[in-house]
Amino acid sequence: MPAKSRRPVKGASAPAPAAESGTPADVVAGTGTLPRRSDGPQVRPKNGLDRYFEVSARRSTVGREVRGGFTTFFTMVYIVLLNPIILTSIPGLDGTLGADVSGTVLPFPAIAAVTALIAGVMTILMGVVGRYPFAVAAGLGINAIVAVFAATQLSWPEIMGLIVLEGLLITVLVLTGFRRAVFEAIPPQLKTAIAVGIGFFLTIIGLADAGIIRPGIPLISFGVNGQLAGWPILTFIVGLLLMSVLVVRKVRGGLLIGIVATTVLAIIIEAIADIGPRISNGEEVNPRGWALQVPALPEDVVSTPDLSLLGNVSLFGGFERIGVLAAVLIVFSLMIADFFDTVGTVTAVGAEGNLLDKDRNLPRSQPVLLVDSLAAAAGGAGSVSSNTTYIESASGVADGARTGLASVVTGVLFLVTMFLSPLVLVVPSEAAAPALVIVGALMISQIRHLAWDDLSLVIPAFLAIALMPFTYSITNGIGAGVISFVLLRLAVGRRGDIHPLMWVISVLFLIYFALEPLQQLL
Structure with a gap:
């Protein structure tokens, strides 16, 4: 356990109260555990499954967990299609889309199948070992970075080998307790800001997935040429209104009902x-078209998965091709992004489900962090990029999930997707995007816990909140918040509020932000 700071941070946020529809009202706020005997009667587990996953102890039910698992799955299944799109979207040196430096292109169906396989296995492992409602899949942002490195510097086996190495390095940091110590060293005020920032991040993801906001001049545009034009956007709006009504009316499974109903509307x-x-x-060829999946009923429901990419890695080939120092910098950049994306996600989803303790830490976080680090290595070994804990897990939590049983359900659905991908991919992003916006709104409500009367705390919190959605990166937001927190607490003479590890984290982030000029010098 890391040493405590000598003085408490002024304005440290209090645990968030119970929130949205589907949330058991009698969960002890901020703990996510069974109440003490003095707080009320103990809840007896109904069976071995209940006892292992602490379903009753967290004031949940098996039905809620199953429902939450389905909701999480439907809000993140898009990755099965989007990950191969991203990994094959960057032109190689010969101009071929998705080609690495040797001219090799990863087969689209194989990427999709292994993406579903790794997500399924690691999400089930997260549920069984971590016992929290967190789902795992190929990390967005990291996969784009991987695609760029493959197109310009490395072969696919070489870049995937570096991902395996960074995942193993993070695993070592978990086993030594360093990753958990970093998690607990971040002050409560900044953890609250991270949760709020991720709420805005989820919102902008949902709006972008629906086509409500798009790249434009000067930065982003509204709909199609400033208008809400096209049936897909209308589908999103109907879904958003429907889910809003269901959530406000506290209808159980409101988000899942909304996703299914909106999908049916989209198919029609x-x-x-x-x-x-x-x-x-x-390229955008039809501005009024569906953003990702076209909601048309498939001719074939069952497909045979292509798992040929498993194990197609070269652990040290990248060091030979571009040199040791350049390869180390790539591993470092991937590791920092993986490391702190998970810190932000676990904090935000845990806060949404009232699973955090009074210091805004996740109880028994070590197994969660261990599975997450192994998922990074597994993603590289499967040639589908690093896998990480998904912020979309918050949608399942918003629909009632509180335990790892929900993750097991989500993982099984991903495994089924390998064989039923034509049917599963009928759900368009416009049907899932409203759930992300609703969950974003619920997470943003924690902003009331920030200490607005202390600018040395407000400015770091604001930078963390603002940079996450505006740079499309959880890591960038955390980095800006950490560096500014250390600087401003030092400026106001509150050195004792700075946990020793925060100095280390700040230096690591300074190096991370300076990686581009460092790589240019090599």
């Missing part, structure tokens, strides 16, 4: 209007 609209996709071959 596509069958009548034949809208088609918005993007083809990496």
Whole structure:
């Protein structure tokens, strides 16, 4: 356990109260554990499954966990299609999309199948070992970085080998207790800001997935040429209104009901209007089309998964191709992104489910962090990029999930996706995006716990909140918040508020932000 700071941080946030629909009202706020005997009667587990996952202890039910697992799955299953799109979207040196420096292109169906396989296995492992409702899949942002490195510097086996190494390095940090110590060293005020920032991040992801906001001039544009045009956008709006009503009315499973109902509406609209996709071959060809999946009923429901990419890695080939120092910098950048993305996600999802303790830490976090680090290595070993804990897990938590049983359900659904991908991918992003916006709103409500009367705390919190959605990166937001927190607490003479590890984290982030000029010097 890390040493405590000598003085408490002024304005440290209090545990968040119980929140949204589907949340058991009698959960002890901020703990996520069984109440003390003095707080009320003990809850007897109904069976071995209940006892192991602490379903009754966390004031949940098996039905809630199953429902939450389905909700999480439907809000993140898009990764099965999006991950291969991203990994094959960067032109190689010869101009071929998805080609690495040797001209090799990873097969799209194989990426999709292994993406589902690794997500399924690691999410089940997260549920069984971590016993929290966190789902795992290929990390967005990291996969884009991987695609760029493959197109410009490394072969696919070489870059995936570096991902395996960074995952193993993080695993070592977990086993030594360093990763948990870093998690607990971040002050409560900044942890609250991280949760709020991720709420805004989820919101902007949802709006972008629905086509409400798009790249434009000067920065982003509203809909299609400033108008809410097209049936897909209307589908999103209907879904958002429906889910809002269900959540406000505290209908159990409101988010899941909304996703299913909106998907049915989308299928009907596509069958009548034949809208088609918005993007083809990496270019927007139909501004009024569906953002990712076209909600059309498939001719074939069952597909045979292609798992040929498993084990296609070269652990040290990257060091030979680009040199030791350049390879080490790539591993470092991937490790920092993986490391702190998980810190932010676990904090935010844990806060949403009232699973954190009074210091805004997750009880028994070590197994969660261990599975997450192994998932990074597993993603590299499967040639589908680093896997990490997904912020979309918050949607399942918002629908009632409180235990690892929900993760087991989500993981099983990912494994089923390998064989039923044509059917599962009928759900368009416009049907899942409203759930992300709703969950974003619920998470943003924690902003009331920030200490607004102390600018030396407000400015770091604001930077963390603002940079997450504006840079599309949880890591960037945490880095800006940590560096500014250390600087400003030092400036106001509150050195004792700075945990010793915060100095180490600040230096690591300074190096991380300076990686580009460092790489140019090599």
